[in-house]
Amino acid sequence: EVQVLESGGGLVQPGGSLRLSCAPSGFTFSTYAMTWVRQAPGKGLEWVSSITYGGGRTYYADSVKGRFTISRDNSKNTLFLQMNSLTAEDTALYYCTKAAATTMTPQIWGQGTMVTVSS
Amino acid sequence: QSVLTQPPSASVTPGQRVTISCSGSTSNIGTNTVNWYQHFPGTAPKLLMYSNNLRPSGVPDRFSASKSDTSSYLAISGLQSEDEADYYCAAWDDSLNGVVFGGGTKLTVL
Numbered sequence: 001e002v003q004v005l006e007s008g009g010g011l012v013q014p015g016g017s018l019r020l021s022c023a024p025s026g027f028t029f030s031t032y033a034m035t036w037v038r039q040a041p042g043k044g045l046e047w048v049s050s051i052t053y054g055g056g057r058t059y060y061a062d063s064v065k066g067r068f069t070i071s072r073d074n075s076k077n078t079l080f081l082q083m084n085s086l087t088a089e090d091t092a093l094y095y096c097t098k099a100a101a102t103t104m105t106p107q108i109w110g111q112g113t114m115v116t117v118s119s
Numbered sequence: 120q121s122v123l124t125q126p127p128s129a130s131v132t133p134g135q136r137v138t139i140s141c142s143g144s145t146s147n148i149g150t151n152t153v154n155w156y157q158h159f160p161g162t163a164p165k166l167l168m169y170s171n172n173l174r175p176s177g178v179p180d181r182f183s184a185s186k187s188d189t190s191s192y193l194a195i196s197g198l199q200s201e202d203e204a205d206y207y208c209a210a211w212d213d214s215l216n217g218v219v220f221g222g223g224t225k226l227t228v229l
Contacts (some may be wrong), residue, residue, distance in 0.1 A: 035218060045156075045164065045207050047218035059217050100169060103211050104218055105154045105174065109163040 002026040002108050004079075006096045009113030016086050020113060022079035022096030027108075030054075030074035033099035035106050036081050036091035038115075048094070049081065050104040059104065063089070092096045122147065123208055125221035131198050139224045141191040141208030147219050151211045153191040154185050157160055158205040158223075167206070168193065195226075203228045 008020040022034070036048040049070040050059045058070050069082040079096060093114050097106035124142040129190065131137045141153065155168040166175055168184040183194045191208055208221040 003147070037218075039221075042132070044205075044223040045158075045209075045220045047209075047220060050218065060215055083132075103152060105152075105169075105209050105211060106156070106164070106218075107166055109165070109168070111163050 002098065003033075004096045004098055004108060004110040006094065006110045006113040009094060009115045011116045011118065013119050014087055015083070016108070016117070017084045018086065018115060020081040020083065020094055020096075020115070022081075022110065024077055024098065027098065029072075029077045029079075032055055032101070033104050034070075034072065034079045035097045035099050035104050036070060037095045037097055037106060037109075038090075039080055039095070039112075040089075040092040046092070050099065051079070083115070086115075088117050091115060091117045121222040122212060122219035123210065123221035125208060125224045127222065128225045128227065130227045130229055133198055133200060133214060134154075136194065136196040137226065139193045139206055139226070141193070143186050143189050143191075143210060143219070143220045145189060146214035147189075147212040148186065148191055149189040150213055153186055153208055153210045155186070155191075155193045156207045156209065160205070160209075164207070171208060179216070188209040198228050200228050202226060 037052040051070045067085045093112040096110045096111045098108040100107045152170045156164045157167045158164040171186040212219045
C-alpha cells in the first residue's frame with residue numbers, strides 16, 4: 001500500500017525552528033516529486049513547498065520562502081521540511097504528500113503532523 | 120484569498136446531484152490539469168479526481184469532473200450522507216510556480 005508518514009511536529013516558540021520528516025512506503029520514493037501542504041486551524045489547504053524527484057528543483061509558497069527549506073535523501077527514503085523563524089501564522093497541520101507522476105499536485109496524503117507556534 | 124475560487128458551501132438532499140465549481144485563470148486551470156480532493160476533518164485528504172476528469176480506483180462513478188477554459192467542475196450524483204465533507208480543487212500555477220488550491224467547499228447533505 002502506498003503511504004507516507006510524517007513526524008517531527010510539536011510546540012515551538014515564536015522565532016524557533018523545527019524539522020519535519022516524511023517516510024514513504026509502497027512506492028519508489030526516488031522517482032516521485034513530493035509536496036508539503038498545511039492546514040491552519042479552521043482554514044483551508046495551503047501549499048507550502050514541492051521538490052522534484054531528484055531534489056534538483058525546489059518550489060516555495062511566498063509565505064514561507066526564505067524561512068523553510070525542503071530537501072530529500074533518496075538513499076534514506078526520507079523527505080524533510082526545515083522550518084526556521086516560525087511565527088504563529090505557521091501553526092498548522094502539515095501534510096506530506098506524494099505528487100502525481102507529471103505534476104506537483106498531491107496524490108497520496110499522510111495523516112499530518114501538528115506544528116504549534118506559541119510562547 | 121485563494122487563487123482558485125470555490126463556493127464556500129453547498130447544501131443538497133440525499134439522492135440529488137450537486138456541482139461544485141472551481142474558477143481559476145490561464146496560468147493554472149487554463150494550462151494545467153486539475154485535481155479534486157475529499158476531506159473529512161480529522162483525516163487525511165483523499166484524491167477524488169485527477170487529470171481533470173479521471174477517477175482513482177475505488178472512487179465511485181457517482182463522482183465526475185470536467186474542465187472548461189479556466190474553470191473546473193466536480194459533480195456528485197445520488198448524494199449520500201457519507202458524502203458530507205470538504206471538497207478542494209488544486210492545480211499547478213505556471214506564474215506562481217506552485218500548487219494553488221481552492222478555498223474549499225463544505226458540502227452538507229440535509
